[in-house]
Amino acid sequence: MLTIAVSKGRIYEDALPLLEEAGITPIDDPKKSRKLILKTTRDDVELVIIRATDVPTFVEYGAADMGIAGKDVLLEHGSDNLYEPLDLGIAGCRLMTAAPVDAPEISGRVRVATKYVKTAQRYFADRGIQADIIKLYGSMELAPLVGLADYIVDLVDTGNTLKANGLEPRDLIINITSRLVINKAAMKMKHQAIQALLDQFETTLANR
Ligand code: AMP
DSSP states (O other): OOEEETTTTHEEEEEEEEHHTOOOBSSSTTTTOOSSSSEBBBTTTEEEEEEGGGGHHHHHHTSSSSSEEEEEHHHHHOOOTEEEEEEEEEEEEEEEEETTTTTOOOOOOOOEEOHHHHHHHHHHTTTTTTTEEEEEESSSTTTHHHTSSSEEEEEEEESSSOOOOOOOEEEEEEEEEEEEEEEEEHHHHHHHHHHHHHHHHOOOOOOO
């Protein structure tokens, strides 16, 4: 059995066509079902539906053999204990700093609200900017509006969320796409099955 960890939402939606090309169609729809383990049209493959930030953890500990995770999550988690063989090019967006529209640049110490604590710390440190990073779990856009932070660091796709909250994108930290990650032991123990899937994904991506 091959277990693949995927998160609900955009990554799942974008991953479905890739999985389908490999003959993997979930039997239940995670939007309608509360099941966390989804059987698929392939007897030897199941999906586990978990939070995006938990995907690297499940794969690292072998609770899933492979997973699909955003580069944002992998940067934050650290991917030393995982194989990351393939950029799937799906769920694309940008990790950016953002601030209230027309707010002046801050010269001294800045306060930054984000759920990407490690990535933000690294980004500001690399630029010699002193930053106090405030960890939030959601609604980052609110932080500058209520005086909690000068900047936020968050994912931006269309920019509509920022705009709706009177914020504007400032600096690009990194372009984000979802990656295939593989448990190191599974890569050895289930090599044939995993390699076949990898080859299939690569062929599908090359034909896009
Ligand atoms: P947008 O309004 O289109 O710029 O989307 C921004 C909101 O969607 C933010 O709250 C992001 O955290 C979230 N978001 C955008 N793209 C992604 C993605 N690829 N994966 C997960 N969340 C995303």
